[in-house]
Amino acid sequence: KQEVTQIPAALSVPEGENLVLNCSFTDSAIYNLQWFRQDPGKGLTSLLLIQSSQREQTSGRLNASLDKSSGRSTLYIAASQPGDSATYLCAVPPSGTYKYIFGTGTRLKVLA
Amino acid sequence: DTAVSQTPKYLVTQMGNDKSIKCEQNLGHDTMYWYKQDSKKFLKIMFSYNNKELIINETVPNRFSPKSPDKAHLNLHINSLELGDSAVYFCASSQVRGNLNTEAFFGQGTRLTVV
Numbered sequence: 001k002q003e004v005t006q007i008p009a010a011l012s013v014p015e016g017e018n019l020v021l022n023c024s025f026t027d028s029a030i031y032n033l034q035w036f037r038q039d040p041g042k043g044l045t046s047l048l049l050i051q052s053s054q055r056e057q058t059s060g061r062l063n064a065s066l067d068k069s070s071g072r073s074t075l076y077i078a079a080s081q082p083g084d085s086a087t088y089l090c091a092v093p094p095s096g097t098y099k100y101i102f103g104t105g106t107r108l109k110v111l112a
Numbered sequence: 113d114t115a116v117s118q119t120p121k122y123l124v125t126q127m128g129n130d131k132s133i134k135c136e137q138n139l140g141h142d143t144m145y146w147y148k149q150d151s152k153k154f155l156k157i158m159f160s161y162n163n164k165e166l167i168i169n170e171t172v173p174n175r176f177s178p179k180s181p182d183k184a185h186l187n188l189h190i191n192s193l194e195l196g197d198s199a200v201y202f203c204a205s206s207q208v209r210g211n212l213n214t215e216a217f218f219g220q221g222t223r224l225t226v227v
Contacts, residue, residue: 044204098143098160098162099168
């Protein structure tokens with residue numbers, strides 16, 4: 001049974017810092033891994049999608065890596081800004097299934 | 113143009129009532145989902161539909177009945193609402209092609225409060 005864990009659960013950093021969010025999954029048989037952002041009271045916004053055959057994806061100040069064999073993904077945020085404050089979620093669709101398993105989330109606060 | 117839209121955004125109702133949440137996607141995806149986000153913000157799959165067929169029913173009480181009239185719509189009807197049904201419900205869609213599952217898109221959520 002696939003389980004997804006995110007560490008840390010919460011993070012508070014001063015503006016301008018580079019930071020790394022971690023996502024671990026127990027079963028490497030996945031289609032892909034997707035990182036989302038959720039602002040309070042809002043829906044989920046897709047940030048990055050890494051296919052199972054890829055090792056990383058970049059979008060602006062965000063870089064996500066995937067190591068399927070070790071069951072890990074990291075989301076790197078460069079030069080953090082107060083507007084980056086949100087909850088970050090990773091999700092994996094296990095191969096052969098029609099669902100996404102979500103991690104527990106990392107609540108990020110970037111202080112001005 | 114919103115990719116996945118849900119209505120209503122907020123729903124406050126009394127215990128025992130029946131209510132529906134509607135979802136539509138304009139992405140041409142073949143797979144749609146309902147997720148429940150509890151008070152601890154954890155997202156859990158409830159149902160998934162592929163080409164209008166129910167694929168996953170993740171031990172959801174049968175008071176919850178999804179209906180997919182076509183590939184672009186997946187509605188959720190809830191009978192005899194209970195206090196514990198209070199949560200945020202998210203609709204999502206993606207395209208499943210063989211061994212690939214494309215990027216998933218989520219609606220803005222429906223905050224259901226049962227009083």
